[in-house]
Ligand code: K7E
């Protein structure tokens with residue numbers, strides 16, 4: 069630990085946030101109470117609450133005092149699993165600040181309940197060309213968020229946008245960090261599913277997403293999956309081009325690289341020396357597809373036979389040139405470099421990796437690729453310099469059955485460290501150490517990298533292990549996958565939480581454990597239950613890098629971030645009828661809707677433009693017509709439009725859903741639908 073009890077007792081300044089422990093609380097009469105060496109009131113309270121000295125130290129290291137938000141030096145952006153959202157939390161407080169609505173309707177933010185700004189985003193995300201959606205159950209009302217990716221400039225987070233993939237449907241979303249709202253959901257052609265292939269290139273030129281379960285290339289021949297798997301199934305590595313002004317993904321400038329039908333899993337972007345490359349782990353190079361009732365081995369057996377699977381090394385800068393040269397095919401609206409072309413042009417190489425690998429994570433200097441093999445107790449550390457040399461000298465072990473050159477394993481490995489059972493994901497600190505999660509051991513292992521961080525005996529060594537509770541998946545060190553990590557803290561994202569929290573039913577929360585990295589040994593600081601979804605990957609960013617707006621400029625439509633032509637100024641109100649369309653321009657402010665009564669005829673199309681004219685941060689109003697399933701949240705300055713057919717007659721209550729003023733309950737109105 070970085071602070072001794074004596075320092076604490078003396079009231080030393082601790083922690084990155086400059087927390088100072090006052091002498092008053094810890095000094096005083098110097099009587100020792102109970103089991104604790106802490107004196108005075110603190111000792112007394114600690115003894116009464118059954119806290120040990122280290123508990124108190126951990127509490128002091130993580131406590132954020134009321135009114136001092138800057139004491140949370142970092143923010144976490146955690147995936148929400150099949151809740152479909154993103155969770156935003158402070159570090160070290162570990163307090164939940166926000167759930168960003170992404171793939172799943174979210175009533176508090178009015179996401180997916182009638183406002184054009186969210187309905188259009190959600191509708192656009194269910195329209196992939198060639199995509200199949202059941203006509204009887206057409207709504208994609210949820211997603212499975214796994215891998216968030218903050219935008220980067222020069223390999224550092226720039227606080228502009230965050231992208232996240234939908235494991236369930238092969239979609240990707242963009243959240244604008246100016247207002248923390250989802251601006252785009254893109255249903256990627258040729259992807260049925262995705263998993264860990266989501267990352268941003270080091271200058272946010274592209275956000276990458278790949279298939280997990282491969283895609284059937286001819287939808288009309290479902291049974292050919294069984295009879296002809298190798299030929300009809302394909303994976304795709306997708307580079308979605310990012311518009312540098314809006315952050316939106318642009319299909320016309322994007323491209324895909326066709327891959328063998330392995331299961332493409334975690335991936336990472338090259339950085340610095342390896343910029344221009346992408347690395348994708350794969351498993352199931354056996355191409356098993358289950359069929360336990362039909363005499364074939366179940367997936368878990370069929371996919372675990374090989375001692376080595378194949379890391380995909382993709383030269384995407386070269387792929388850009390191949391696209392420029394016109395060597396692509398248009399498949400379902402996407403430019404695709406076919407597998408044989410990718411091989412012939414040198415875009416794709418493989419290197420063997422043991423054994424059913426999961427995470428691949430590129431070190432801050434860009435030279436090391438740390439791979440956790442789920443069924444191998446080592447972290448295998450590839451050297452990018454070695455990989456490049458092997459590619460250049462055509463140092464191949466063989467050609468894969470799809471013709472892809474396979475580099476020699478021994479030529480590409482820089483080091484291997486025995487870390488424990490079930491290694492998955494690696495993060496980095498600012499001192500040349502990697503931290504890898506051990507799923508089976510329920511532990512985190514700390515190991516050293518090679519040159520330029522450590523050399524000789526000191527390189528590639530296991531230096532510390534810390535038990536976590538229980539079943540750790542991902543972990544995140546502060547800015548731990550950028551070119552300049554902060555170190556300081558590590559968060560272990562544990563899947564189970566038995567024994568850690570009061571029992572809250574049969575479905576238990578997961579457990580985020582905060583770990584102090586400032587000392588020689590890792591030290592567990594706190595447990596935090598996660599009661600919303602199942603987080604997978606998390607990224608962390610220095611709080612000061614986020615420059616979110618607090619109020620929209622008056623009349624802003626969040627979709628365009630520009631003045632909405634239908635915004636009204638303070639107090640403006642108007643209703644117009646054209647044929648069977650009734651259009652209203654409504655001002656929303658403390659504490660009324662103007663107008664507050666709408667007269668329409670059954671069957672009319674109703675369009676309401678709502679402008680919240682407030683200029684005070686936090687002065688959010690809601691606009692709900694509950695029986696029409698309309699629920700809009702209007703932040704200060706925001707303009708939104710709702711549109712629907714008034715197909716049920718009656719007097720329908722409208723009301724403001726946010727407690728906005730003393731007369732909030734009076735902020736209501738009527739929509740009168742007559743026959
Ligand atoms: Cu390991 Cu989806 Cu990154 Cu879960 S994944 S843990």
Ligand code: CUA
Nearest residue numbers: 724726728732
């Ligand atoms: Cu506006 Cu309550």
